[in-house]
Amino acid sequence: SYVLTQAPSVSVAPGETARITCGGDDIETKSVNWYQQKPGQAPVLVIYYDSDRPSGIPERFSGSNSGNTATLTISGVEAGDEAHYYCQVWHSGSDHWVFGGGTELTVL
Amino acid sequence: QVQLVQSGGGLVRPGGSLRVSCAASGFKFRDHYMTWVRQAPGKGLEWVAQISDGGGQADYADSVRGRVTISRDNAKNSLYLQLDNVRVDDTAIYYCARLKEPGATPSDYWGQGTLVTVSA
Numbered sequence: 001s002y003v004l005t006q007a008p009s010v011s012v013a014p015g016e017t018a019r020i021t022c023g024g025d026d027i028e029t030k031s032v033n034w035y036q037q038k039p040g041q042a043p044v045l046v047i048y049y050d051s052d053r054p055s056g057i058p059e060r061f062s063g064s065n066s067g068n069t070a071t072l073t074i075s076g077v078e079a080g081d082e083a084h085y086y087c088q089v090w091h092s093g094s095d096h097w098v099f100g101g102g103t104e105l106t107v108l
Numbered sequence: 109q110v111q112l113v114q115s116g117g118g119l120v121r122p123g124g125s126l127r128v129s130c131a132a133s134g135f136k137f138r139d140h141y142m143t144w145v146r147q148a149p150g151k152g153l154e155w156v157a158q159i160s161d162g163g164g165q166a167d168y169a170d171s172v173r174g175r176v177t178i179s180r181d182n183a184k185n186s187l188y189l190q191l192d193n194v195r196v197d198d199t200a201i202y203y204c205a206r207l208k209e210p211g212a213t214p215s216d217y218w219g220q221g222t223l224v225t226v227s228a
Binding site: 048 | 203221
C-alpha cells in the first residue's frame, strides 16, 4: 500500500511562512490535494492537483510537488490558519484514496 | 449552493448494522462521483469508499471491504453507506463528500459529518 508521511506539528509566528510537507514514494507522479480541518468542522479543500487553488481560498495558500515531497506553503500566516492539514493522493495501483496522517499548524 | 446534509448514525452494538445517508442539493448529483471518509476520535482522516456517478463502480478501503456497502439513488439525490458487522474500531465521524469531476479527483464539498459509535 502507498504511504504518505506528514510531520505531526508545525509552529510559526504570525506573518511568517509555514511549510507543511507530505512525503511519499515518487509522489511527484501523483496529483496531491490538501485539506484544512478546524476543530469540530468538516475538511475544506485548499489546494488540488498539486498547486491549484479553489475559489475562495486566499492566494497565501500555494502548493508544489517534486521528487518524493509535496509541500503546502502558507505565506503571511494568520491566527485563523490554525488547523490540521491533510495531504491526499489517489493510488491507482490499488484504486484507493490515501491520506497523510495530518499536520497540526500552530500560530504562535 | 451545493449542500450535503447527512443523517443516520448513532449508537450501535458490535456486530450490528447501521446506515448513514447523505442528501445532495444545489448541483447535478448524477454527474458526480461521491465518497465517504471517516475520522476516529482524535485521529486523522481515513478514506472509506467511493462510488461512480452512475453507481456501477465502487471502491473500498481494505479495512471495511466486505462489511460496508456504498450506494446511491440518483432519482433521490442521495448517497448511502451501509455498515454491517460493525466493530468498535468503526467508531468515527463519517463524512460524505462530492468529487469535483468524474474519476479520481479531489473532494470539493463535504457534508457536516455524522457520528457512529460502536459500543456494547
